[in-house]
Amino acid sequence: MKPLPAVGLASSLVQIIDFSVKVLQKEYKIYQSADGDFIENPTLLQNAVDNLFRLLFQLENNDLKKLSADPKRGKLSEAAEHLLKLGDETKLLATPLIDAILQAQAKGSYGDPKWTTLREALLTVWKKKDVTGLKKKLRNVRKDVDTSLLLALKQYLNQSAETGLPVFSAEDASHVERWQNDAMDAVHTNDWKPKTKKDVEGFSKHVDLLVQVENQAHFYSQMFAKLYFPHMDDRLHTLSAAHEGTFDWIFDSNNDESKTIHCINLLDWLSDSSGQNLFWITGKPGSGKSTLMKSLLRNPRLFPSLESWSDSAPGIITGFFFWGSGTKLQKSVEGLLRSLLYEALQDMLYGPLEQDPILVQLLFPSRWNQFASYGGGMYPFTVPELRLSFDLMISDVTRKFFLLIDGLDELDDYPNDIIDLLLSATKRDNVKICASSRPSPGFQDAFQERPRLVVDQKTRKDIQAYVQQMFNKDERLSRLRQEQTKDALEQELVHTMAEKSSGVFLWAYLGTDSLLQAGDELDEESDGLKVVSTRLKGLPLDLNLLLTQIFETMGQDDLWQASRLCRLIDAHGYPGLLSLSFSNDVDTRSSLHADIRPLKDSEVTKRLDDMTDLLSTKCRNLFSVFETSGSESHDVGHLRVTYAHRCIRDFVHTRPVWSKICEATGNDSFSSDEYWANASLWSLKTLQARRTSHIEVLRIWDDLAWCIEYALRLEDHDKKVRVTYLDEVGRAAIIERRDQISVMDLPQGVTVESFLDIAVWLNLQGYVAIKAKSAERKEIKHAMEYSKALRRQLGISGEVFWIGEKKRIKSAYGQSALELGQLLEYYAKPVKFATSKPKFEIPEHE
Structure with a gap:
């Protein structure tokens, strides 16, 4: 009840x-x-x-x-x-x-x-x-x-x-x-x-x-x-699970081959109480460090060793995966600390421990006192404050903390802060940290005397198992497995692939895919395995040279498509699969004529299938699709696209490769903002209402705000206000869907009646100046009242929640609007005789 x-x-x-x-x-x-x-x-x-x-x-x-x-x-x-x-x-x-x-x-x-x-x-x-x-x-x-x-x-x-x-x-x-x-x-x-x-x-x-x-x-x-941030776990979800039979050696404490240079393997280290509380997993780029770390996070095969270490003390297990291709928080110490505190507190308060929530007050005492005093304490976190709260949390010796932190080298800043954080935390007997990174000089100097594991020295058999699995799955190769000699040749190919990869899983992944791309050549009339063998000999040993070969062997059409997607994904971060399909439309005005309705299931499926096919065939699997929820629900909103690996992204961003990509897409004639503006309006028009409790909720704000952001970016580029586009945005978001808008979608407490309300509130000066002349007086008055009420309600820096990182909207919001206000006052008056019209230069528009 x-x-x-x-x-x-x-x-x-x-x-x-x-x-x-x-x-x-x-x-x-x-x-x-x-x-x-x-x-x-x-x-x-x-x-x-x-x-x-x-x-x-x-x-x-x-x-x-x-x-x-x-x-x-x-x-x-x-x-x-x-x-x-x-x-x-x-x-x-x-x-x-x-x-x-x-x-x-x-x-x-x-x-x-x-x-x-x-x-x-x-x-x-x-x-x-x-x-x-x-x-x-x-x-x-x-x-x-x-x-x-x-x-x-x-x-x-x-x-x-x-x-x-x-x-x-x-x-x-x-x-x-x-x-x-x-x-x-x-x-x-x-x-x-x-x-x-x-x-x-x-x-x-x-x-x-x-x-x-x-x-x-x-x-x-x-x-x-305030600790939580969107996409906190997205990097973890981008990583595929380890292939069957790979990385099992790390759980075998009796296998001498699994011993590290520094005496003990991972399981022995976990159960050890000698004070060596930091374990470093390192290796070449692309060797599988992050995949290994994912397989370790909350893996029950670690629990016996952890229990041996923790004894009767309750244990907290959490982790963080840095991501250089992600948002600012996904590659910063702030993001790390917020994530660790959030996950650990969730576990302590709502997990089996069910501890008193007063723990939150103890970790953030100044904020609690401010809130109890005058409603304060709700400002953004700072790294020093988060560090203090983190130190307070792990200072409780009645609990044991095991933290996995992946990708230290993907941190946006110099490594000094993260190194100091890890070494300081692991001085405590109740904290163990398993961290991974490339063998960069800073981490090499800090961790080389710690227990460690060099991944590429251990993965030869794993890579063989992976290549064999891929060969077994290929239908064309299966037809060739008729004679024992061919079986022997196949085994030789698998062995050679493992040797040439030198422990780099990414090389094996790209190399195997390149070999299996020889589809038309693998037929029963020719000796297909010899074709594969010949192609294998032509694969360069260096990973960057292999990527260069992949790009150079692309046909003109494939190179154009891959280059477009590189530029679109780079401009966005890691977009949704459906959104990417919208942005890939060569007609940047297609959204203006689209119907305002949810897409049919068949339409969504076709778009997703077509986009997936482009990514795998024309783009040679340089990109991957992942599920942000971590499940296999395949909810359209959870499917996103990113580079298949950081090494691929780094390669694409090298000057000669990026120049080639820009040349293939028309250099400066390609405007990613135009394509994403079109995609944002498509997303807005096709939004699906979702049932929450007993009401239909249409969450429009994010797409609406991105439409405005891209319109302002385009205006900055050519000084033309996108009036037609913004009018259509207003029609899709407000006019045609007025009855569907939930109080959750737009700022609460005041009612939106037209897009002019939003435009005046956000201070879209060019658009407002153009529309004020033809708008009805009551519409202008309501927009002025709406803006005044909302700015009063949101107060100083009230744009933080609603605008976030949309820099162009934030800039517009903070500009002086005195002259625009006078213009609105002029048009809001019922009688304008003897009132001079304020001067306001009307910009070009389309």
């Missing part, structure tokens, strides 16, 4: 009332960190405003209010009706408080003395009697809330006694459910009555606990949300 709707509403009411009272109290001091890193006055006030807006939104979207608006529901109880009225009253009290805080923020200036209370700031715009008057009204409302909630719980208890309605079980209950159950027990035990002042006061203390647990729960969820 879910919490009673009255409890949810009362919780929201008490939270906003109590926080507002704290803001008004002269006794309530602002928390400032003891390290002297003071929070500036404007930031303090913005944090308080953000928290009030959050609580107001929570108040506006409570379940009881939704029930009251449902015509199918019967009449609400007297207590519920009164709580709804108190909600309206509280909103009326909180709104002027927000306005006053914003006025104080605007009135302040840099260098003002630091406030010790938020009340001091309010007294710069309000009189003392205004502050005390509002505080008194809020406290009166709080008393009424306590009384009404007590009445609601009392009525439920009476009803349950009469009808046998269930009361909560403590098992698997949420914090609100547990609180409600405890409160009901207290009401029943003490026989509290809503009309007795002393009883209400006693019950009020239980309500205070509700606010406490709700605030803690919100803080915990926000910390997890």
